[in-house]
Amino acid sequence: MTAASHPFDDAIAAHTAEPGRLRGHTNPAWANMVGPFGGVTAAALLHAVHLQPERAGDPLALTVNFAAPIGDGAYDITARVARTNRTNQHWLAQLDQDGEVKTTASAVFGTHRDTWSDTEAVPPPAAPPEQIDPTGFPDGIEWARRYDMRFVTGPLPLDNRAQPDSTTTLWVRDAADRPLDFTALAALCDVFYPRAFLRRGTFLPAGTISLTTYFHTDAAELDSVGTDFVLGTARAHRFHRGYFDQSAQVWSRSGQLLASSHQLVYFKG
């Protein structure tokens, strides 16, 4: 960590303690209500796999299971390859703190080849980010200040009005101009606050249990996004007896679907 380093890189930084075991530390700049922003935890686990010398290819799929809140302080990440195939590789990772399992993860990496390609989904309609005021989250949510957020639809329900549709669409980019890469994209997929807030018109206890992200892009395409805004959209399908899902898409401004992401969320109320 140097004076010139970026807050996001600081937050996901880890040094190898022994082969397959890394040591990291929570970062106050990325704090959520309880523990760190889930997106930065997902990114830290993906980064830990990426740092492994035998890692091959780009991330294709990442699943992170949030087993228990991460406390402020140091943590250990273990990463081991479960299987290496000719074109892909399956990884398992785990974040422990004081000997307790806090987060588990699996990641698939693979090589890209030129094939028939098509984007069937369409991005949601949105005015350009330059025409929308940055609003973000209330001041108490520290991690949200790391992003420049411009809501197209479904901002936080600060007016306490319940909405019939759980959709949020926003332009978002790193507030400190860090160029987009796979780890930053993994974090971005979790910027959508719990959909139950919007439907109920209020904040309520809620937390992600499991998060899965599919990376639909490759390194060259990601590089072309640079520090520009991306367009994120998320919605829920069913709220039932203490749990709901939300599905998100992250689009480049030029219309490339960079990632799709899904999560299961616990809620009360």
Next chain:
Amino acid sequence: MTAASHPFDDAIAAHTAEPGRLRGHTNPAWANMVGPFGGVTAAALLHAVHLQPERAGDPLALTVNFAAPIGDGAYDITARVARTNRTNQHWLAQLDQDGEVKTTASAVFGTHRDTWSDTEAVPPPAAPPEQIDPTGFPDGIEWARRYDMRFVTGPLPLDNRAQPDSTTTLWVRDAADRPLDFTALAALCDVFYPRAFLRRGTFLPAGTISLTTYFHTDAAELDSVGTDFVLGTARAHRFHRGYFDQSAQVWSRSGQLLASSHQLVYFKG
């Protein structure tokens, strides 16, 4: 396994070899082109967790990573709890064959509580299953004969015509009248053939890499489905350089969203 047992229960059966390690066997009735139907592998892993004496609650989320093809014959499943909380439990499971990792999985189980509930998604339009001829898959796909399938839209492209939309919607139920439970629902979430077939109008090499299912239902609601048809729908969002995603929903006839499921698929062509 008795003469009266059901083909699905035979396929997911496992006996405990030692605490946390179970022994199972592939079943020819559920064979796919290469190895078993992925849905039955997902169900076998979920079932292995379900059999653990310390398991608590209903399945909420399941992720299965298909690391390598499973050969015909015996396999071992290990299941261990990573974390038990007051209302949920995180499990890790792995399927090995001859000392090689074939499949890894994570599962979250939890208790249901009465909360505000709402189904925001809507089922696709469909005529009743009684008005649609059962067609299913070509004869070579053994596992597909275990289901009664009635396609509303997007049947297998046997006419070799590429379609502009990757959506398949079908009514499906167990052909041998096994009532629906969580394991059967986990398997059903994988009945959708690779979306690239429909877009390209042809069969091509493709295989699921990672599959995540969210169970939006509870045991009582599932029981009420019994042996009736459920309505499944699936579509892709992006096909890019060797990979695509597909997202599916499974609905009860009475309009309950039982599960949503997502997968990343490898393809050639």
